[in-house]
Amino acid sequence: MPPKIKYLFGFCVIIFAFSACNSDKIQAPPKYVNWASYLGDKHSSQYSPLTQINKENVKNLKVAWTYHAGDADTVKNRTQIQCNPLVIDGILYGSSPQLKFFALDAKTGKELWKFDPFAANDYKAFGMGVNRGVTYWTDGTEKRLLVTAGPHIYAINAKDGTLFQDFGDNGKVDLHDGLERNIQELFINSNTPGIIYKDKLIMGCRVSESGGAGSVPGHIRAYNVKTGEQEWIFHTIPHPGEYGYETWPAGAWQYAGGANAWAGFSLDEERGILFAPTGSASFDFYGGDRIGENLFANSLIAIDAETGKRKWHFQTVHHDIWDRDLPAPPNLVTVTHEGKQIEAVAQITKSSYVFLFDRATGEPLFPIEEVPTQASTLEGEEAWPTQPIPLKPPPFSRNRVTEQDLTTRTPEAYDYAKKIWEQASEGEHFMPLTEEGAIVFPGLDGGGEWGGAAFEPSSGNLIINASEMPWVLSLRKADAIGAGNISKGKSIYNAFCLSCHGKDLQGGDMFGAVPSLKNLKERLDEKMIAEILKNGKGAMPTFAFLPDDQVQAISAFLLETEDAEKVEVAKEDTWPYPYYFNGYTRFQDEEGYPAITPPWGTLNAINLNTGEISWKVTLGEYPELMQAGMEPMGSESYGGPVVSASGLIFMAGTLDEKFRVFDSSNGDLLFETKLPAAGFATPAVYSIDGQQYVVIACGGGKLGKKSGDAYVAFSL
Numbered sequence: 080m081p082p083k084i085k086y087l088f089g090f091c092v093i094i095f096a097f098s099a100c101n102s103d104k105i106q107a108p109p110k111y112v113n114w115a116s117y118l119g120d121k122h123s124s125q126y127s128p129l130t131q132i133n134k135e136n137v138k139n140l141k142v143a144w145t146y147h148a149g150d151a152d153t154v155k156n157r158t159q160i161q162c163n164p165l166v167i168d169g170i171l172y173g174s175s176p177q178l179k180f181f182a183l184d185a186k187t188g189k190e191l192w193k194f195d196p197f198a199a200n201d202y203k204a205f206g207m208g209v210n211r212g213v214t215y216w217t218d219g220t221e222k223r224l225l226v227t228a229g230p231h232i233y234a235i236n237a238k239d240g241t242l243f244q245d246f247g248d249n250g251k252v253d254l255h256d257g258l259e260r261n262i263q264e265l266f267i268n269s270n271t272p273g274i275i276y277k278d279k280l281i282m283g284c285r286v287s288e289s290g291g292a293g294s295v296p297g298h299i300r301a302y303n304v305k306t307g308e309q310e311w312i313f314h315t316i317p318h319p320g321e322y323g324y325e326t327w328p329a330g331a332w333q334y335a336g337g338a339n340a341w342a343g344f345s346l347d348e349e350r351g352i353l354f355a356p357t358g359s360a361s362f363d364f365y366g367g368d369r370i371g372e373n374l375f376a377n378s379l380i381a382i383d384a385e386t387g388k389r390k391w392h393f394q395t396v397h398h399d400i401w402d403r404d405l406p407a408p409p410n411l412v413t414v415t416h417e418g419k420q421i422e423a424v425a426q427i428t429k430s431s432y433v434f435l436f437d438r439a440t441g442e443p444l445f446p447i448e449e450v451p452t453q454a455s456t457l458e459g460e461e462a463w464p465t466q467p468i469p470l471k472p473p474p475f476s477r478n479r480v481t482e483q484d485l486t487t488r489t490p491e492a493y494d495y496a497k498k499i500w501e502q503a504s505e506g507e508h509f510m511p512l513t514e515e516g517a518i519v520f521p522g523l524d525g526g527g528e529w530g531g532a533a534f535e536p537s538s539g540n541l542i543i544n545a546s547e548m549p550w551v552l553s554l555r556k557a558d559a560i561g562a563g564n565i566s567k568g569k570s571i572y573n574a575f576c577l578s579c580h581g582k583d584l585q586g587g588d589m590f591g592a593v594p595s596l597k598n599l600k601e602r603l604d605e606k607m608i609a610e611i612l613k614n615g616k617g618a619m620p621t622f623a624f625l626p627d628d629q630v631q632a633i634s635a636f637l638l639e640t641e642d643a644e645k646v647e648v649a650k651e652d653t654w655p656y657p658y659y660f661n662g663y664t665r666f667q668d669e670e671g672y673p674a675i676t677p678p679w680g681t682l683n684a685i686n687l688n689t690g691e692i693s694w695k696v697t698l699g700e701y702p703e704l705m706q707a708g709m710e711p712m713g714s715e716s717y718g719g720p721v722v723s724a725s726g727l728i729f730m731a732g733t734l735d736e737k738f739r740v741f742d743s744s745n746g747d748l749l750f751e752t753k754l755p756a757a758g759f760a761t762p763a764v765y766s767i768d769g770q771q772y773v774v775i776a777c778g779g780g781k782l783g784k785k786s787g788d789a790y791v792a793f794s795l
Contacts, residue, residue: 112129116215117271122411126534129766133725134725150788166763170183208268208285234307246307280302286339294361298314317374340358422439514553523663540684541686544718548673576633604638678712754777771794777789
């Protein structure tokens with residue numbers, strides 16, 4: 080053997096031997112990196128440690144697989160998918176537009192099983208609503224998937240999609256049970272998954288926001304994950320003798336509703352602390368029957384996860400009359416504050432504020448001031464005189480529309496917007512609603528929304544997508560119920576239907592594509608209307624609490640029947656408030672674009688160490704305006720971002736139906752591609768055998784976009 084060959088051979092042997100001796104120090108990639116909880120982990124971090132997809136190669140992303148669930152409403156476009164799926168040990172768990180739950184091979188998108196909770200029913204009892212995710216529990220042997228559909232929690236075997244019969248009533252638990260009030264005929268479900276603490280499934284709920292006879296309290300409950308038995312309850316509307324009882328009128332616990340934790344939870348397992356954000360009390364826009372601060376509505380509550388006892392709380396809106404729900408689970412973060420490492424909790428809001436607290440004590444890390452606000456001019460209303468405003472960080476979107484903010488897109492658009500602006504009451508943030516109309520900015524969908532925020536540990540940045548869409552909201556004096564069915568039926572319509580279907584029956588987009596009820600007699604009859612009111616349909620809740628004579632009256636009104644005057648309503652007081660809500664109305668110009676100057680949607684990075692905004696970029700576009708030569712103006716967005724350890728932000732959510740990747744250090748756009756339908760959901764990031772994937776649910780169905788049924792996974 081020649082000397083050079085001998086030398087090379089010997090060198091290779093040495094290297095091989097060295098490698099063999101140190102093989103235990105070479106880290107092979109883990110077989111699986113999971114997305115094991117809603118929004119990534121129980122801290123709601125929306126963060127992935129994966130780095131295979133990075134700033135240099137992200138331009139090479141391709142579709143790895145596409146799964147079609149097969150049940151989208153592609154005719155009327157009234158279905159959505161808001162699901163942030165779980166991916167555990169190579170299996171993806173998600174839901175379809177019509178709430179069928181499934182498991183997929185997360186490497187190929189091949190369906191493994193599917194479970195339909197409504198298979199035994201001819202109708203979708205109590206309305207389906209939407210679903211934002213599922214909950215997973217295992218003891219190492221059993222693997223349980225806990226899901227909600229309609230008013231029920233189901234325990235599904237994650238291995239094969241069958242029900243665990245030992246959970247509740249043959250595999251399901253009714254959310255109506257255990258609320259300590261007779262609400263069996265009223266609407267309750269849960270759009271957002273619960274969270275697991277030991278052997279407990281902790282659940283919030285969605286309830287009616289219209290108040291009156293449909294009021295359901297939004298209490299938080301823990302269930303045994305194996306038996307379904309309710310183990311504790313936290314009264315978000317306090318009972319006599321409980322903390323906060325005096326912030327309501329005496330006896331309100333027996334009739335008030337709302338104050339529900341609809342957005343989900345975060346959990347500090349080491350401390351055993353559950354962090355629960357709550358929404359407003361009902362009815363959303365008038366509180367004359369609930370004078371007071373109304374704890375624990377609009378509050379971040381720290382709860383002992385073992386016992387359900389309050390540890391601390393902070394109320395972000397006192398006596399809410401603007402529907403300022405806390406819209407997403409808080410982020411549990413570690414920050415550097417005044418030279419110290421502090422484990423903290425950061426809560427985003429619809430109002431575009433971020434509240435930052437010490438996780439253990441509830442002490443604010445930045446000052447919060449109680450700022451004087453305007454009094455209400457409405458009969459019987461007593462707006463709270465101050466509202467809490469954090470001095471840091473600054474708002475991540477605008478919160479007041481001045482004349483300088485009115486759109487200049489065209490002279491006609493400006494004139495149209497100015498007329499509305501001049502007619503509406505305009506003032507400081509938290510201005511009470513009026514009969515003339517008040518501009519609420521950010522609008523009812525934020526600011527921040529249910530997609531949540533992502534936290535990047537290396538920079539301390541909180542990444543938030545914000546919608547900058549004002550709304551014009553008003554109340555109208557309730558009409559007296561006079562003789563004749565039209566006024567009676569219309570009165571009932573105004574009380575329970577107008578807020579979604581509109582004062583002219585034209586429908587809307589508050590909860591997806593709300594159908595028009597004009598010319599309803601061409602599509603439905605009295606029996607069909609009664610069935611829908613009783614059982615709910617799609618996103619529409621049940622109105623089973625309405626007595627037969629009121630159902631008959633509203634049917635006659637909608638159908639314009641000739642014998643309308645023969646229908647009598649026995650109960651005169653169908654609506655207990657002196658005002659009706661006039662419906663959800665975005666502040667738009669005559670062509671349907673936001674009536675303010677852009678940006679209309681942004682992506683923001685807020686440094687939680689300093690309380691300053693690190694950067695802000697426009698998010699989303701209107702393709703037709705781009706084609707007309709305009710710059711990207713941004714758009715409303717639903718769903719949230721995910722940030723990775725390689726410094727990437729994965730984001731869909733915009734009405735232009737695109738999926739984008741941004742540089743987390745400065746917001747630069749690195750990649751974008753068109754989706755089969757808008758991805759109004761938060762992505763999930765995972766890896767199998769060292770290969771990284773990003774998956775997004777493409778359900779559309781909001782903001783006038785088509786409905787879809789696809790989950791699309793991207794990889795290199």
